[in-house]
Amino acid sequence: MDNLFETINKFDNNITVVLNNSRLTIDLNDTKDRYCTEEDGGGECFPYEAVVSSFFIKLLKYMNGDDLKYKKFAEYIILWLFYKLNQKKENEISNLNDFHNKYIKGNENHIDKINGAGSYNSYKNIINNKKYLNTIDIKEMSKFYVPLKSLCKLYTEYSKKKKNYTTCSQDAQDFAKHFEGLNQDSNITENISYREILSSLSIDYNDFKNECAKNCSYCNDIPTLSEIKTPPSSLMGSKLTSVLLIFAAISISFGIAYKYSLFGFDKRRQRQYLRENLKKIKNKMNYYI
Missing domain, CATH: 1.20.58 (Methane Monooxygenase Hydroxylase; Chain G, domain 1)
Incomplete structure (x- = not known):
């Protein structure tokens, strides 16, 4: 895991966004020559989103693999991407699908040329395995950065x-x-x-x-995190399931009591059995309501 987080830091430090007088600029540190025709900024440079997407794909390729750590790493890199894209508010990219359609789709050869052979396939494998992230909002995801x-x-x-x-x-x-x-x-x-x-x-x-x-x-004294909160709907669903099970238990109890009466079991024992079971069921209902 150390290597995973060190890699994120390394790449993050190489691409910083600065807001000067409401104008967003990008500092590529010692990698500027790979994205601009002149180091002093006098020449043409790739658009901000294109540079971010290039770093994003480099990160995915850098940590390519099939194990659990890589899958988690890819999830974190998508967080990094969303945060960087969200820094430029006017980019009109709302989710990962938008990003793919505007900066990745149709650029397979260009991506492999800049980032090395196999880069596009690395990207596609991740996106296919993280489909649940394709449509979620960039602004919300940026909060995790x-x-x-x-x-x-x-x-x-x-x-x-x-x-x-x-x-x-x-x-x-x-x-x-x-x-x-x-x-x-x-x-x-x-x-x-x-x-x-x-x-x-x-x-x-x-x-x-x-x-x-x-x-x-x-x-020794670092804080313990609280448990992740469960949505109210999940709690209601759990309680409803429990209540339904209780009513099923009531039906079974009465069914057993009826069978007792058919086969001539002692009525006193029958009433005692019913009282005990109804008491247990009542206690359970008080717990869940």
Whole structure:
């Protein structure tokens, strides 16, 4: 996982967006010559979205693979893409489908030429496996970028400093604050796709917490995340199922009592059986209502 988060940081630092006097510019650091005809900016450069898409595909290809870590990495890279695209508000891209249709579709050869052979196929494999992300809103997805960056910081700083990671607790609290903010947002927790991403962040944070606590004394008091909130509809569905099961139990109890009467069982024993079962059922109903 360390390599995963270090890679995100490395690529993220190579493409920064600056807003000066309401004008958005892009700083490509030492990679500017690959996207502009002149380093001083006097020549023509690829559009902002084209540069972002190129970095996005490079990231996917860089960590290509079939294991679970790669699938999670791809999910995080899509978060990175959405955040970068959302920084340019006028780009008129609302979701991953829009991005694909405007900057990827029909550009297979161009993509492979810039990013290396097989880059387009790497991209397509990811998109096909992450179809649930194709239509969700870029603005909502961009909210996950801040906790993702905080998580990247935790992993990369710990990787470098190990037991000397003195700001571990403070950095962990920063992540927890952003995570809990999303967990309190009903627009996030009531969407199954967003909840899956929250779950990924939570799992990776807990893995970090357990690993860091073993080796660094500064990590002993880092916060514990709350459970991801369940949508009200799911709770209602669970309660309704329980109530239906209770009514089924009532029917079965009366059916058994009826059979007792047919076969001549003692009526006192029959009444005692009914009272005991009805009492249990009543207690269960009080619990679920």
